[in-house]
Amino acid sequence: MTRSNIKRQSNVKHRPPTGSPGRRRRPLWQHCRPVPEPLPFDPIAEARRQWRKHWGAGPEPSMVAVTSIMRAEQILTARLKELLEPWGLTFPRYEALMLLYYSREGSLPLGKMGARLQVHPTSVTNTIDGLEKLGYVERTRHERDRRTTLASITGSGRKAAEEATAVLNRERFGTAPLTRGELEQLFDLLRKLRSGADDFRER
Secondary structure: OOHHHHHHHHHOOOOOOOOOOOOOOOOOOOOOOOOOOOOOOOHHHHHHHHHHHHHOOOOHHHHHHHHHHHHHHHHHHHHHHHHHHHHOOOHHHHHHHHHHHHOOOOEEEHHHHHHHHOOOHHHHHHHHHHHHHOOOEEEEEOOOOOOOEEEEEOHHHHHHHHHHHHHHHHOHHHOOOOOHHHHHHHHHHHHHHHHHOOOOOOO
């Protein structure tokens, strides 16, 4: 590890997570709301009523499903941001960090990371830039191909990955109040959508 990386890690300050994993407690994200106050009605249900009135019942299920998914993304993004904030992580940064954490050598070419994370190369570069500033990752050159840049996880990165994952597991990735069975069902439904879009092809 270079002297500059060591210095950079020592200057990074994170708020340590509170509470113990084994004790039942209020969800960390409970006070984090994408909007200030709850509405007195379900806006998507109201949109469904208006859609049926103006366009008929045919496209209604598609509209409410897509709108619900987009709103759920906002809710989960806000919850995950709150959970990961003590380590300076966003969820894209966390995904990249875990990809390196689970890799055999703790390092991967940036191009391969982009393919695995299914994001544009520019997004990978920006994500690694953020992780590098936090001292969680450092860029290195491939031993056999000097043209290839590797992202390598640092000791601080491994520690942050383990601590953040412990909190996400405890808080069920912010998915309450959905049950285990409902989450499995949701995964199966969305997997069908992803497969239909050629998101992956199983061999």
